Amino acid sequence: MFADYDKIIERLSLKQLWDFPGGVHPAQEKELSNQSNIEALALPELFYVPVKQHIGIHGDLLVNEGDKVLKGQALTSREQAMSVPVHAPSSGTVKSIKEHVSAHPSGIPELTVCIEADGKDTWCDLKPIVDYTKASKTDVIQAICDAGISGMGGAGFPTHIKSSNVKPIEFLIINGIECEPYITSDDRLMREHAWQIRQGIDILVHILSPKQVIVAVEDNKPEAFETLSIACQQKENYHLISVPTKYPAGGEKQLIQVLTSREVPAHGLPVDVGCIMYNVGTCYAIADAIVEGKPLIERVVTLTGQGLSNAKNVWARLGTPVSHLIDSAAYDASKQKEARFIMGGPMMGFAITSLQTPVVKITNCILVPSDNELPHIDDERACIRCSACADACPASLLPQQLFWYSKAKELDKAEEYNLFDCIECGACAYVCPSEIPLVHYYRQTKADIRNQKEEKAKSDRAKIRFEARKARLQREKEEREEKHRLAAEARKASMKSDGGAAKDKIAAALARAKAKKEALAKKASGTEATEPTNEQVEKTDSPAQAESAGAIADKAEDQKKAAAAEKKKKVAATIAKAKAKKAAQAKEADTPSESAKSVEQAEPTEKSTATEQASASSSEDAKKKAAAAEKKKKVAAAVARAKAKKKAEAAKKENKES
Structure with missing residues (x-):
């Protein structure tokens, strides 16, 4: 090749x-740490096994809380391409499945299977x-x-x-x-x-x-x-x-x-140059x-640093908490004023946030330095632009510029200066006279860029979905309009082709609707008009039937007019009765007998008949009113007598005084 x-x-x-x-x-x-053979450690009480310990995605859980597991038993599946299963490091019981501190610089909790060891260390079938x-x-x-x-x-x-x-x-x-x-x-x-x-x-x-x-x-x-x-x-x-x-x-x-x-290309892989x-x-x-x-359930981990009295290499089960490891190496707290534990080496390692951090597949060292053994992040001073970092960079980058852009959060500029070609070896930080933790800045900036790209990808996907929905709605609208247009054209063509039969059908339908509406109106007004039956309505399909429907409609209209005239006549008669009744009551209050006679003599015509009818229909009311008038007359006479008496007494009194 x-x-x-x-x-x-x-x-x-x-x-x-x-x-x-x-x-x-x-x-x-x-x-x-390289002077003695690799040691086997006693089992811890609890194992914390993260479900994802590799680049890619984690598999689906195969166990639940309370399940019994054997050493080497798979805890997750491997169905997806970039997923790798994790296995139980020892036999025991799944105590919980929850978020636990991760083996990551941030210590962000991640899904973890907590296994309580039973001490038997029984293998599953291999x-x-x-x-x-x-x-x-x-x-x-x-x-x-x-x-x-x-x-x-x-x-x-x-x-x-x-x-x-x-x-x-x-x-x-x-x-x-x-x-x-x-x-x-x-x-x-x-x-x-x-x-x-x-x-x-x-x-x-x-x-x-x-x-x-x-x-x-x-x-x-x-x-x-x-x-x-x-x-x-x-x-x-x-x-x-x-x-x-x-x-x-x-x-x-x-x-x-x-x-x-x-040289492997900047965005390439070793296989691109024939190597793996x-x-x-x-x-x-x-x-x-x-x-x-045997599945991968343990690896060799170096325990070293001046903070440990017994530096060595051990076979550490995956999921073993760091606290168990440093206890086995005789941690000397007097060597550190402020506790500091590094997972990895001094160049590429990171300080862990908790001693409950578990060992994972890529954990190769736990470094416990004394106070003066390694520089602290707090010792950072201002950059003096010495360019020592650029001379030490094995990837031929410009660490100084990357540092400035990373600190200023100018993500585009940092990426433009090939930030992702950085292998995070820490050579630049090692030679920096200002003790700037350059790799920490680069890692944070890389994470920010990845998050930014993920957000942009989500936004782009949302935009694509919105545009697709918008296009679909527009397409459906155009399809409906086209369907209506074609239907209208089909109706017009049909009307032209059948020689006017369609118009006759429309006229017949309008006639049926009009007749039915008028019939309902007559029924509401209380008339006895006959409503067209369904058979009559349904039979008006031809031009002749349309004419029959028109005749029915005319007849219904005449009946409606006759009913209105009859109703008007009845109203006039009722008004006449009311007037006659009022006049009779007025005359009866003065001279009842004379009033009756004068009414009979003066109104021998149609009014007399109306008066008689009114008097006959409301005789009881007339009697009551007559009685009321008589009572009123008697009261007036009594009042007059009382006034006369009082006047006579006053006159008599005046005569006596004179």
């Missing part, structure tokens, strides 16, 4: 390597592949996925995804550099388990079929280099290469450049999964 392949093989055979720009040489401090060389590559890759293996060098990328590569591979690179100070977990693993690492390499060769295998070990690990050389000596295409000590030679892009002189890389810890886990059938 590449023209320089033969040249690379020739230089590797001569132990001649290339170099990468920048880099630093910090104090190693590895002798604190399913190893007896002879992987006879198994298909797909089955082997699936077994790697089922074991929950992700990159253990720090990135945490799902191993089964990387192993599914379809591009041709020239160089399979096994990374045993472990260049960061203090950390010795890979060193001790290579010394004590070189053969199992070799088995993992063989499995990867079976899957990927590379042309050459390069096992790279930094030259400050002679024992590890020797043991791996012995383990791989029978393989002609396995090259053991000792790489000069320089930080960060263990970076993926930097190590590829040192071994092959090829795995950590020695990942190789060990692959061998464990395929040969023994």
Whole structure:
């Protein structure tokens, strides 16, 4: 694939390597923890197993609170492509499934399965592949996925995804550099388990079929280099290469450049230059999964720093709280005025927010420094523009400009200066005379940019949905209008084609509606007019029937007029009765008998008849009123007599006085 392949093989055979720009040489401090074998720890009472410990998405939970679980039992599924299952680190009971502090610089709580260990440490059924060389590559890759293996060098990328590569591979690179100070977990693993690492390499060769295998070990690990050389000596295409000590030679892009002189593109992957890389810890886990059938439930963790009296390497179960680890290494609180615990090394590690933070798949070190061992973030001073950071950057970036843009929250500018090409190695912060924690600024800015892009993506998706809805509503409106237009045109065409029959039908329908309306009006007015029956209405479909309907309507109109005239006549008669009654009452109050006679004599005509009818119909009322008038007359006479009497008494009194 590449023209320089033969040249690379020739230089590797001569132990001649290339170099990468920048880099630093910090104090190693590895002798604190690499002098003794890896120890096995006693089980903690509680395990806190985060459901997501890798790059990608977590699977669905397979357990519930109160369930009994066995060691190695899957706690989550692996149905989605970028998901990797997690497993129970020991047998016990699922005490809770809730948010718990995460192994992240922010310490933001994440979904965690809390398991109370029963102390029995009983394994579930294991399913190893007896002879992987006879198994298909797909089955082997699936077994790697089922074991929950992700990159253990720090990135945490799902191993089964990387192993599914379809591009041709020239160089399979096994990374045993472990260049960061203090950390010795890979060193001790290579010394004590070189053969199992070799088995993992063989499995990867079976899957990927590379042309050459390069096992790279930094030259400050002679024992590890020797043991791996012995383990791989029978393989002609396995090259053991000792790489000069320089930080960060263990970076993926930097190590590829040192071994092959090829540079991975800014937004590319190692496979784009014919290379693929795995950590020695990942190789060990692959061998464990395929040969023994064991899922990834533990890893080697370095416990180091002057704050620990017994620095060492231990086999730590995933989910073990940090407090359990530092207790096993004899934490000396007198070495720290303010407690500080770092997950990872001094260059790329981060301070944890709680001692209940669990060990995860990418945890390779717990560093407990004394007060004067490492600089504090609070020691930050103003930048003096010395450009030492730019000289040390292995990615050839401009850390000073990135720092200014990150601090000013100018996200677009920071991204324009290739912030995402930063590998967060910490070389710039290490050489900074002002002790500015540059990597912390870069990490925060990267997170802000990702959040901004996520919000923009959500906004864009919402806009697309809105525009799609708007277009759909407009389309439906146009379809309705087109449907109505076509229907109207069809009606017009039908009217023209049937020679006026449609107009006759419309006229007949209007006539039926009018007749029915008039009939309802007559019924409401109390007339006896006959309402057209349904049969009559329904039979008016032809022009002749339309004429019949018109005749019915005319007849109904005549009946309505006659009813109105009759009603008017009755009203006039009622008014006449009322007038006659009023006149009779007025005359009866003076002379009842005379009044009656005068009425009979003066009104011998129609009025007399009306008066008689009124008197007959309301005789009782007349009697009552007559009685009232008589009573009123008597009262007036009594009043007159009283006045006369009073006047007579006054006159009599006046005569006496005279």
